[in-house]
């Protein structure tokens with residue numbers, strides 16, 4: 001197992017990137033052949049603008065090189081479903097929760113080895129994707145069958161995936177209803193997560209990386225339940241929360257102008273946003289230290305901050321975001337953060 005940031009980046013370029021490019025390219029070509037023009041447009045738009053989601057997600061495959069050919073296709077297929085459906089819901093002509101729910105059933109089917117395929121487009125007009133979504137689901141199912149300890153993580157990944165899907169439903173309904181729906185959804189979880197706000201809980205559920213961390217664990221033949229629990233406790237809420245709060249931070253100005261929901265905008269002041277994000281970094285690091293292969297998960301924390309703050313939107317023309325970003329990058333400190341930041345700039349710009 002590797003311990004250093006340069007070793008992670010070396011593995012990414014040497015072993016992961018070739019498989020990733022091949023897989024991603026194949027799905028992209030498949031998307032180009034989607035018969036329905038609107039579904040095709042959304043699939044291509046999400047794959048063109050969000051490739052870094054797959055690139056970042058595939059970092060988890062660097063832990064076990066012997067499973068690259070299982071983990072990379074799995075992570076790419078699952079993340080592609082997530083990004084494609086997000087585009088369909090965002091750009092939807094309807095605001096129909098029933099439609100959003102039905103589409104997202106594909107994500108839980110993808111994580112259930114023998115689940116039969118369903119009509120995920122049942123409640124929308126555009127239906128003919130030429131089997132694109134079904135093939136993504138099937139690819140996930142074929143991959144998870146090859147993970148020796150999948151049975152031990154199955155229930156938890158489906159639970160995290162269901163929470164993600166619920167977030168996507170509530171986030172995309174009518175603007176005047178979504179905040180109340182999200183608050184109401186949060187109520188039964190409030191007691192379990194007393195240290196976070198409702199909007200932070202929503203952010204936590206929006207990350208796919210807790211699932212990817214569990215996929216990587218399931219490559220072990222002797223996986224213990226206790227290890228799964230410790231990894232979930234580190235990721236949900238801390239590492240996942242940090243991930244999506246960063247995602248919303250860089251969209252803050254854009255969302256403000258477009259009147260879009262943004263979980264970072266709920267902080268009262270800039271200083272509160274900085275304090276809360278620093279709190280998430282601190283908790284994420286503390287909890288990452290408790291994990292098996294802890295160096296890897298600590299690199300994920302540094303890497304997330306670097307990857308998101310390397311986005312084009314973080315620049316001097318958006319002073320609020322720029323200031324918060326600078327403070328956060330300084331807060332993570334040390335060589336790995338700067339090394340990942342430079343690599344992320346190369347990847348994303």
Ligand SMILES: CC(C)=CCC/C(C)=C/CC/C(C)=C/CC/C(C)=C/CC/C(C)=C/CC/C(C)=C/CC/C(C)=C/COP(=O)(O)OP(=O)(O)O
Nearest residue numbers: 012053055056057206207208299300303304307340343344
């Ligand atoms: C291939 C290669 C050489 C890679 C090198 C990568 C690199 C530089 C690694 C070093 C640093 C490192 C360790 C980074 C960590 C990487 C990591 C784990 C990244 C995570 C990527 C990921 C899985 C992203 C998915 C994000 C996600 C699920 C987003 C959706 C969540 C959400 C709720 C979004 C908001 O949606 P909405 O409000 O609808 O708004 P938009 O859709 O408009 O944004």
